[in-house]
Amino acid sequence: MDYSAAELMTINAARLLRDGDVVFVGVGLPNLACNLARRTHAPRLTMIYEAGVVGAQPARLPLSIGDPTLVSGAASVCSMYEIFAFYLQRGLIDVGFLGGAQIDRFGNVNATVIGEYARPKVRLPGSGGSAEIAAWAKRTYLLTPHQQRRFPERCDFVTGAGFLGGGDARRASGVRGGGPQAVVTDLGLLEPDAKGELILVALHPGKTVAQAKANTGWNLRTAPALRTTEPPAEAELRLLREVLDPGGIYLKGG
């Protein structure tokens, strides 16, 4: 079966989730990835939404992060202060998903501004939950199309901390979470090496190292044992197309 870039990224993101994970879910592709994982290999996934919903079982695809379908049938609803303080700051969240206009060599994320803060070239929406998710979730996964402008050597502004300047910097900063564990793009997967630098560890079927290098803003290194990801399975694609995003709101892209 053919598939779009968005479907490819969603399916690969879903495969990173483990059964039993407590996940801080974002809208768009992360939301689809979590719902796909819950319906396939991770039925005991607990989905938490920053609006204050715990254990959501959405019956339809929510456009926004505060959709009423997240509440009906959920295990608990609490205030936003509680979701960020009692769940995220307290350390109860296993996985957070982040996106952003820029992801740099050390997995730092910019969702705030392109250019100088005081003189924005492009003003982006800003942190929302990302600063704390990046800091305090045990593992974070980043999803973004593989384009050079999205992968600069350094972010113009660090909204969410990755491995900061690399080496011991993140641990020294005292944040509790483990930082980015993988970046899923439409070309493959990047993972941090021992110093926190993102390196290419896998390519999707038919993609090349040259493509990945050409679309990365730093000198992208390649893992010694470069893997090829399993192509999307028919069952995964059917779930996405027929159940999770039948209108193709998120998945038509690419």
Add this chain to the structure above:
Amino acid sequence: MSKLTSLSEAIREHVHDGDLIYAAGFTHLIPFAAGHEIIRQGRRRLTLARATPDILYDQMVAAGCAEKIIFSYSGNPGVGSLRVVRAEMEAGRLAYEEYSHFAMITRLTAGAAGLPFLPMQPVGTDDLARANPQYRTVTDPYSGRLLNAVPALTPDVAIVHAQRADADGNTQIWGIVGEQKEAAFAARRVIVTAEEIVDERVIRSDPNRTILPAMIVSAVCHVPYAAHPSYTQGYYDRDNAFYLEWDKLSAKPESVRAWLNEWVFGLADRAAYWSKLGPEARARLAVTPRWSQPVNYGEF
């Protein structure tokens, strides 16, 4: 004591030029009717605070009500950019003060608790703290570790939409409860709009659901459908189609102006707005009931 009044009267009495307004509600229960009434009454130089400014503040900024926004995510939720706010920020015409969601909500919580500030664990990056000097650090007196701190946010007015309230202002909300309680307790004056005004006995039949007590509420207004295009859990659905339409419409200042003329200035109130939306939209947004199980409080 009954605080029932019309929304136009409540805005006239409690919202003044130059006020700091917090129109509460995270995606859910956004008080659009009150925002539109503020636009109609021509309030100016407001500071508009919200975690997500949402389309409501896009409209209020477009209408010229605001000189500053305080926010933590300035996007059209699930759609993309908040075009009016973004254009004004990029052009340097709108002052802004920016936080993360957690910092924004922590500010309200400090305000609600009567504290000057509250600490938060550090997040590894201080780029935002460098951009916004309201972020400070404080030393934990027990461990000696450095924590982030943000100051209390104490709005002049908080506006809260709810499923139901009694005439005194005891207010019940279910579904996403966001930051309504913190915003209301932090504010000097609180305007409540409600889908239904109920007898005090209805409120007292389920006191755990009361999120605002009468003592902090200044005015209570009966305004059905006040949250559209946001939603009211159990009453009507979020109008996602309108959020997508606003993304297109707000690309041009002329079409924003035309929309404001047609849907805000051209209408007397929310009843006229809901009627103008028409039967197709009303049918599309209707909600199938899903009741909770009643709980037993016991007779004592």
